[in-house]
Amino acid sequence: MTASIVLLAVLLVAIGSVAVFIRPQRSSTFEFYLAGRRIGVVTNACAICGDYLSAASFLGVAAAVYASGLDGMWYATGFAAGFVPVLLFVAAPMRRFGEFSIPDFLGRRLESHSVRITSVVIVQLVILAYLVPQAVASGITWELFFGYGLAGLSPYATGVLLSTAAIMLMVALGGMRGTTWTQAMQFLLLLAIFVWLAIVAVGAGFDYPQAVRELSEQPLANPEQVEGRWQLEPVTNQLAPDTPAYFGEPGGQYGQLGQFALIVSLAMGTAGLPHVMNRYFTSPTGTAARMTTVWVLGLAGLFYVLAVLLGTAARSMIRDMSGDVAWLDALTTNGILRVPEHALMVLGQIFGGRAGLGLIATGALIAVLSTIAGLLLASASSWGHDIYERHINPNATQRQALWAGRLAVAVVAVLSAVLALGVRPESLAGQFPSIVATMVTWAFVLAGSALTPVFVLAIWWRRTTGPGAAAGMVTGAVVAVTMCAAGVVLDGAGYGELLLTPTLVSAPCAAAVTVAVSLVTRPPQHLSTIWVRLHGTAADRHTVKLARLTRTGLGQRKGGHR
Incomplete structure (x- = not known):
């Protein structure tokens, strides 16, 4: 136990030291938010993966596979597929336009202050929705790894x-x-931890196809608390409600509509995640942004393949060892973990003892910290740059702007921690395959409903206007939040699975309102110049700049002759 704690402390101190010592010596918002736009392709790809592969990926995907079998793989599919639309439609044009953040991009593209302010509000809601499950995951990890609190907590x-x-x-x-x-x-x-765990599992005799066949011999069942007592409850097949679900067959959590809705929500949501999209502004060029996305697709794909394999290994091996190991029996009911998010950590302890548990716990906390870091930076950029510098104090010094961003970091972090303290993971374990993955999905839903449709239209439809975009964002957010809340209340009844992942409905609503309002309002004044910045070649942009300088020079000469 002591060695594990020391390992965790050393790694966290080392990572924190890197952040401090590599920080820029010049204090400016350009360096603080964009790192001077000097981040290379591979480095940025790894950083985006660190940003994106949150606790929902490190703990949640394996937990979803553990709890619902094949249906848990839809999380891995959706998370990995999310960068395909980013590669095809967003990365290069957004970077070519070049701003600080999503609100900054939309405000300048649509020449609208109302869009900037509206998008700041939506961005903060997405960030908060994403921060809370990260904090929940850190609490779950600490609870299993350490088992005690500090200062009476x-x-x-x-x-x-x-x-x-x-x-x-x-x-x-x-x-x-x-x-x-x-x-x-x-x-x-994180990738090294997954590779190590996969190697030792396979070395111990784990065979994925065989494990799926063996797990599918009996109907799927998971622990639920009934009148204060834990007992196994059979899982109903959502594709055929009169039959039980099996680990190796679809239907353990979602029907056909729910499966499709989940993948669409995750894929669309990626393009609207502020902490991920803001990273593309740090690329040197649009081509570098596109190549970064290609690298991300490959690295993320490998990561999620390993997550699915390890979730299956945990279900198989923990079941086989139950009844023989005292510490494992305390976490399980009839060989099934009560909290699915414990799957990887328990697997680590099986193969590496307390040191193995410490390594997985360290990975989980690092996944949490990495994602929280990106989210807090995105929050600081929205408040510090888009609100404080542009509206509250336009004459702010660089020092004042930096402190405004840092204050935003503190406020949002405290608020997310307060909300996370109100979550009780064990009480929700029976309702969702993974509470962490489910809560993160809601953040994807909000981003994919309120931001992505407007984002794509602003990039690819010339006629998009500021009032149209603002109306579309509000519509998407309201529809998504209302439907998700109804889905939680109905607890999956009827169309509950669509209500919990409503992007199929809310995103088209946002797009339709954006188009309708844009058609009756005035487009940006400098649309031709804006379009060249978004989609023109380097030669096109150079020609426009040269023409602008030439016109300015001729105007000055004429003024001089007068």
């Missing part, structure tokens, strides 16, 4: 508060440059 609350405080300090001190390098290191560490 519960173990869960201690994990939430310590992780939030640590990453808040790292982001405030390191900015984008320090965070980029730490996130790249964090991703490589």
